[in-house]
Amino acid sequence: MRIVVALGGNALLKRGQPLTAQAQRENIKIAAQALAKIAENNELIITHGNGPQVGLLALQGNAYKPDELYPLDVLGAETEGMIGYMIEQEMGNFVPFERPLATLLTMVEVDPKDPAFSHPTKFIGPVYEEAEAKKLAKDNHWSIKPDGQKWRRVVASPLPKRIFEIRPIRWLLEKNTIVIASGGGGIPTMYDADSHLKGVEAVIDKDLSSELLARELGADLYIMATDAEAVFLDWDTPEQRGIKCVNPIDLANYEFAAGSMGPKVSAACQFAEKTGKIAAIGSLEDLEQIVAGTAGTRVSKLVGDMESY
Numbered sequence: 084m085r086i087v088v089a090l091g092g093n094a095l096l097k098r099g100q101p102l103t104a105q106a107q108r109e110n111i112k113i114a115a116q117a118l119a120k121i122a123e124n125n126e127l128i129i130t131h132g133n134g135p136q137v138g139l140l141a142l143q144g145n146a147y148k149p150d151e152l153y154p155l156d157v158l159g160a161e162t163e164g165m166i167g168y169m170i171e172q173e174m175g176n177f178v179p180f181e182r183p184l185a186t187l188l189t190m191v192e193v194d195p196k197d198p199a200f201s202h203p204t205k206f207i208g209p210v211y212e213e214a215e216a217k218k219l220a221k222d223n224h225w226s227i228k229p230d231g232q233k234w235r236r237v238v239a240s241p242l243p244k245r246i247f248e249i250r251p252i253r254w255l256l257e258k259n260t261i262v263i264a265s266g267g268g269g270i271p272t273m274y275d276a277d278s279h280l281k282g283v284e285a286v287i288d289k290d291l292s293s294e295l296l297a298r299e300l301g302a303d304l305y306i307m308a309t310d311a312e313a314v315f316l317d318w319d320t321p322e323q324r325g326i327k328c329v330n331p332i333d334l335a336n337y338e339f340a341a342g343s344m345g346p347k348v349s350a351a352c353q354f355a356e357k358t359g360k361i362a363a364i365g366s367l368e369d370l371e372q373i374v375a376g377t378a379g380t381r382v383s384k385l386v387g388d389m390e391s392y
Contacts, residue, residue: 084304085126085256086374087297089290090114090367091309092132095166102139102209107166112173114308117370119177125374126256128300129170130293133162133267137286138208138236155238156270156282163188163266170263183260190247190280191269191287191295197241204341205240205286206230239285243269243292249299256300268292294350298358304374305354307347308367313392314339314348314380325392328381331355333389351382359384 095114100106118129140158153161167186174184203226211219216234220227225236246252246265255262268287272280290307297305313325316337326334331352339345344364351362365372365379372378 084124085128085300085302086121086304086306087128087130087293087300087302088118088121088370089293089305089307090129090131091307092134095131096135097310098210102135104169107136108169108173111166111169112176114367115170115173115177117308117367119174120371121374122174122178122182122261126259127261128252128256128296128302129261129263130265130289130296131166131170131263131267132289133159133166134205134207134286135209136162136166137267141208141236154282155284155286156272159267159270159286160188163270166266167263174261178261183255183258184263185255185260186263186266187248187252187255189252189265189269190272191243191265191292192245192247193241193271193273193283193285193287194244195273195275195283197239199241200239200285203237203239204228205238205288206235207238207286208236210235240268240288241271241283241285243287243295246292246296246299247272249296252296252300265289265292265296288346288350290346290350291353294354294362297354303360305351305360305362306370306373306379307350307362307364308370308373309347309364310366311344311364312366312369312379314344314364316391318344326380327390327392328383328386329389330384330386331382334382351380355382355384 137158171184210233213234216227228237268289269292271283271285315323315325317323335352339348347364354362362382363373363379369378
């Protein structure tokens with residue numbers, strides 16, 4: 084079975100943890116153990132978030148003069164390499180030496196006319212108290228929004244149109260390689276008026292980009308691993324209930340937070356609707372059970388009435 088697993092940001096760095104290499108490595112080691120188990124008998128493609136890492140690099144850039152700052156597409160490429168290296172190394176400690184691993188820097192095309200450029204929503208970087216966030220926003224010309232009890236920087240998150248490296252990813256899979264690709268949603272790129280490819284100051288949502296990747300690779304199962312056990316209705320209320328399985332048409336009738344579960348639900352519905360296959364959302368700790376169909380939320384056109392936990 085060909086499986087695409089999108090690792091949520093909390094799989095790499097839990098909320099409130101310091102943005103250190105050691106903290107990320109410890110979390111990636113846990114993720115690698117879970118991923119190695121499902122890689123034993125399956126083709127595996129791993130994608131991942133990079134919001135905190137891109138945000139950290141952007142903050143470090145404040146040490147430079149304004150005209151020396153690295154743009155977000157370059158920072159995205161840097162984080163793809165860094166995180167991919169860590170995943171490769173930790174996965175290498177759990178899979179047979181003969182099983183190849185490869186990280187592929189992945190450019191993803193976006194539309195310069197995408198309305199997302201006028202309405203930034205994608206969280207990047209660490210969380211702040213409101214006063215500190217507003218000061219940083221003023222000093223650095225950021226857009227900011229609340230993220231739970233805290234505040235974070237937000238940037239444009241245009242929809243992915245095309246994955247440029249799709250062919251080499253297929254070639255690697257033909258050699259039984261565990262592929263790490265499209266990290267952080269991929270490196271955002273677009274064609275200018277002269278048809279020249281260039282980078283974009285944006286961050287593509289990794290769940291939507293991973294959905295496009297899974298669809299183009301003909302994946303049998305698309306999993307979004309996060310810190311939630313499932314998709315919940317009436318979240319954070321006495322009536323909250325987890326969804327066990329649901330039809331994409333029914334799930335699309337509910338609203339979920341744009342900065343967290345919303346993109347995951349949209350990606351799951353799109354994958355299930357367009358491919359007729361299963362998308363799943365659940366906890367990284369339950370990855371084996373999600374593959375087996377006994378944990379998480381499964382979205383499929385074959386489901387009749389919604390089932391809850």
